[in-house]
Amino acid sequence: MGRETxxxxxxxxxxxxxxxxxxxxxxxxxxxxxxxxxxxxxxxxLSSIVQTLLSNQALVERPEHTLAEQAVRGRGxxxxxxxxxxxxxxxxxxxxxxxxxxxxxxxxxxxxxxSGAVACAERTPWARRLQLALDLVDDLTTxxxxxxxxxxxxxxxxxxxxxxxxxxxGLVRSDRIALVxxxxxxxxxxxxxxxxxxxxxxxxxxxxxxxxxxxxxxxLRLSYGVGGGLVxxxxxxxxxxxxxxxxxxxxxxxxxxxxxxxxxxxxERYVSLTTLQAQCNDILDARDxxxxxxxxxxGTRIGEVLAAAxxxxxxxxxxxxGELAETGDHLFKPLQAALRRYTHSQVHxxxxxxxxxxxxxxxxxxxxxxxxTTSPPGTEWRTxxxxxxxxx
Amino acid sequence: MGRETxxxxxxxxxxxxxxxxxxxxxxxxxxxxxxxxxxxxxxxxLSSIVQTLLSNQALVERPEHTLAEQAVRGRGxxxxxxxxxxxxxxxxxxxxxxxxxxxxxxxxxxxxxxSGAVACAERTPWARRLQLALDLVDDLTTxxxxxxxxxxxxxxxxxxxxxxxxxxxGLVRSDRIALVxxxxxxxxxxxxxxxxxxxxxxxxxxxxxxxxxxxxxxxLRLSYGVGGGLVxxxxxxxxxxxxxxxxxxxxxxxxxxxxxxxxxxxxERYVSLTTLQAQCNDILDARDxxxxxxxxxxGTRIGEVLAAAxxxxxxxxxxxxGELAETGDHLFKPLQAALRRYTHSQVHxxxxxxxxxxxxxxxxxxxxxxxxTTSPPGTEWRTxxxxxxxxx
Numbered sequence: 001m002g003r004e005t006x007x008x009x010x011x012x013x014x015x016x017x018x019x020x021x022x023x024x025x026x027x028x029x030x031x032x033x034x035x036x037x038x039x040x041x042x043x044x045x046l047s048s049i050v051q052t053l054l055s056n057q058a059l060v061e062r063p064e065h066t067l068a069e070q071a072v073r074g075r076g077x078x079x080x081x082x083x084x085x086x087x088x089x090x091x092x093x094x095x096x097x098x099x100x101x102x103x104x105x106x107x108x109x110x111x112x113x114x115s116g117a118v119a120c121a122e123r124t125p126w127a128r129r130l131q132l133a134l135d136l137v138d139d140l141t142t143x144x145x146x147x148x149x150x151x152x153x154x155x156x157x158x159x160x161x162x163x164x165x166x167x168x169x170g171l172v173r174s175d176r177i178a179l180v181x182x183x184x185x186x187x188x189x190x191x192x193x194x195x196x197x198x199x200x201x202x203x204x205x206x207x208x209x210x211x212x213x214x215x216x217x218x219x220l221r222l223s224y225g226v227g228g229g230l231v232x233x234x235x236x237x238x239x240x241x242x243x244x245x246x247x248x249x250x251x252x253x254x255x256x257x258x259x260x261x262x263x264x265x266x267x268e269r270y271v272s273l274t275t276l277q278a279q280c281n282d283i284l285d286a287r288d289x290x291x292x293x294x295x296x297x298x299g300t301r302i303g304e305v306l307a308a309a310x311x312x313x314x315x316x317x318x319x320x321x322g323e324l325a326e327t328g329d330h331l332f333k334p335l336q337a338a339l340r341r342y343t344h345s346q347v348h349x350x351x352x353x354x355x356x357x358x359x360x361x362x363x364x365x366x367x368x369x370x371x372x373t374t375s376p377p378g379t380e381w382r383t384x385x386x387x388x389x390x391x392x
Numbered sequence: 393m394g395r396e397t398x399x400x401x402x403x404x405x406x407x408x409x410x411x412x413x414x415x416x417x418x419x420x421x422x423x424x425x426x427x428x429x430x431x432x433x434x435x436x437x438l439s440s441i442v443q444t445l446l447s448n449q450a451l452v453e454r455p456e457h458t459l460a461e462q463a464v465r466g467r468g469x470x471x472x473x474x475x476x477x478x479x480x481x482x483x484x485x486x487x488x489x490x491x492x493x494x495x496x497x498x499x500x501x502x503x504x505x506x507s508g509a510v511a512c513a514e515r516t517p518w519a520r521r522l523q524l525a526l527d528l529v530d531d532l533t534t535x536x537x538x539x540x541x542x543x544x545x546x547x548x549x550x551x552x553x554x555x556x557x558x559x560x561x562g563l564v565r566s567d568r569i570a571l572v573x574x575x576x577x578x579x580x581x582x583x584x585x586x587x588x589x590x591x592x593x594x595x596x597x598x599x600x601x602x603x604x605x606x607x608x609x610x611x612l613r614l615s616y617g618v619g620g621g622l623v624x625x626x627x628x629x630x631x632x633x634x635x636x637x638x639x640x641x642x643x644x645x646x647x648x649x650x651x652x653x654x655x656x657x658x659x660e661r662y663v664s665l666t667t668l669q670a671q672c673n674d675i676l677d678a679r680d681x682x683x684x685x686x687x688x689x690x691g692t693r694i695g696e697v698l699a700a701a702x703x704x705x706x707x708x709x710x711x712x713x714g715e716l717a718e719t720g721d722h723l724f725k726p727l728q729a730a731l732r733r734y735t736h737s738q739v740h741x742x743x744x745x746x747x748x749x750x751x752x753x754x755x756x757x758x759x760x761x762x763x764x765t766t767s768p769p770g771t772e773w774r775t776x777x778x779x780x781x782x783x784x
């Protein structure tokens with residue numbers, strides 16, 4: 001069985017092989033047991049397929065404790081994991097943030113090979129931001145001796161909304177998105193994926209961070225802006241307009257001020273660092289009583305908004321990131337109390353609130369996750385079948 | 393190509409055939425173009441597979457305008473659709489509602505073959521409700537000359553929460569769920585799926601009603617209770633605890649009264665028919681000014697809650713059902729105004745609010761949809777591969 005290298009059985013095996021490869025690309029290194037669960041293949045069949053893929057070097061096998069990812073996934077007896085061959089390709093992640101540009105490079109085996117950041121002024125034009133990012137790519141590839149000839153794709157996080165189908169005319173700020181996409185496509189000659197950088201941070205937390213291994217993650221980022229993202233089944237959930245997870249624009253005051261988003265009394269207006277800093281010396285200073293009170297009040301408001309969001313999607317994990325999350329219990333205790341107070345018991349019994357696990361490179365890492373998790377669904381089917389259809 | 397009836401190519405074809413069958417089971421009758429899109433198979437390959445399935449009578453072909461479903465799906469030039477052979481099996485849907493028991497029977501081709509309802513008193517014990525439902529099944533099968541020997545499964549809607557994994561000990565009201573499941577399993581000898589009846593109505597609206605053909609549907613039911621459901625990619629989204637879509641328990645008043653759900657100031661408390669009826673003669677009477685004002689006020693509150701939910705998931709369609717939706721513009725105008733006022737522009741530009749399309753049998757039909765959409769994912773892979781693995 002399964003040793004033929006040509007003929008119809010090869011087509012069936014290829015279909016299954018592509019499924020194994022696709023799961024490893026999306027999820028990273030997995031034990032054989034995890035891989036069997038994720039691919040829905042029997043252990044016997046999987047074993048034969050993995051053996052073939054190992055022998056032709058599409059996959060490699062490693063003891064799992066050498067992997068940094070293991071720290072997040074939890075510990076057990078040391079077993080081996082299989083992963084895509086690290087030589088199989090690279091993904092480039094970029095975060096063109098408000099004040100900071102980050103570039104991260106990973107291979108298809110989810111191993112990070114280079115990472116760096118530069119500061120930039122808040123009003124830096126987009127063409128200049130892109131140039132800074134490209135200079136950083138050159139610098140990193142030179143210093144770490146990385147060749148981009150095997151680049152599979154680029155994932156870029158930008159500030160502000162990125163509507164679904166942003167290429168079409170008439171949509172907000174599509175010029176900016178087109179500039180980023182066209183510049184990077186021309187430079188690297190590979191697919192370029194653009195999304196909001198907070199949403200990419202959400203995806204990175206779900207793949208490598210505090211939401212790793214769970215089915216549904218709701219992410220909230222508390223910084224100078226307040227944004228979020230929703231990750232379901234390991235993929236960023238866009239919604240009809242690409243705005244799913246816009247938790248910063250849920251209203252907390254029906255008579256509140258109007259917001260640039262088009263809404264009114266938005267959470268962001270009340271709990272952003274900009275707003276909070278204006279009311280005390282240093283909002284992150286735990287010794288400042290005024291700051292502590294403001295953080296507690298913000299925590300309650302945030303908990304109320306999260307309660308509405310959790311009654312809507314009942315996620316497995318709520319991940320809180322951004323500078324304000326660094327205040328720890330001062331924020332989390334009132335937040336959790338409000339969340340418990342305003343959710344259905346069936347919801348608050350099943351949802352876990354946790355601090356983000358990744359650092360300031362989260363959005364750039366999310367760009368990489370976007371490249372690795374975005375493959376046209378059903379590619380493997382079409383490939384195998386088109387081969388079948390054109391057979392003489 | 394593709395004419396062999398044994399050998400390895402047959403395994404590859406079976407895998408693809410099962411994919412075609414699975415899509416038709418979930419989505420109902422489709423044109424060949426729709427089927428190609430849903431299965432991700434090339435037209436040439438699909439054509440060969442459909443031909444085989446038609447010739448062995450797994451599928452049948454019909455002119456599409458004979459199908460009631462077409463009214464919902466929109467009109468074009470008359471083309472033919474393919475569907476599972478109606479003789480291939482039946483699904484039974486039940487709604488054990490508060491005041492009404494509904495039974496609906498459909499075949500696997502999504503054709504409804506029998507339907508009926510009986511009233512029951514609000515405090516009717518569960519064993520008695522089940523007996524009423526079973527009597528109704530007997531009555532319908534006799535009157536419509538339907539044999540249940542080819543029954544594929546039973547889907548049952550019940551009042552109240554149905555936690556994920558409700559079979560496990562210690563969860564609320566699991567006795568009631570176990571009684572329903574065990575009784576029906578013993579009677580019919582097929583898989584029995586139980587879920588909250590409002591969530592099943594949401595699923596039915598997404599499959600056959602106002603959310604047909606879209607990717608994400610948020611459903612809200614405004615009746616004596618206020619509940620909802622979330623349908624993503626044609627399947628009911630449960631969330632971690634099975635409570636996704638609990639829109640009736642989003643708080644609209646942080647200092648409001650505590651609710652039996654464990655929350656406080658829940659929407660249900662303010663806009664249920666029970667609450668509204670207590671404040672006027674007949675809340676559904678459009679000539680009553682007091683009733684109209686109450687409906688408008690309720691519409692605003694509902695719109696505010698939907699705004700929070702829409703900023704969280706940015707659904708393509710919001711479907712509003714239940715008796716209160718019958719007040720039409722008196723409810724919908726203030727509701728839409730509030731929804732627009734409190735959502736991100738990217739959200740309200742892409743979300744469509746519409747009235748539910750199905751009648752009081754929606755939850756029972758949802759039971760059928762649950763049977764047709766719940767098949768263990770990856771079944772086709774495992775089947776084909778296990779055959780491969782055991783080959784000598």
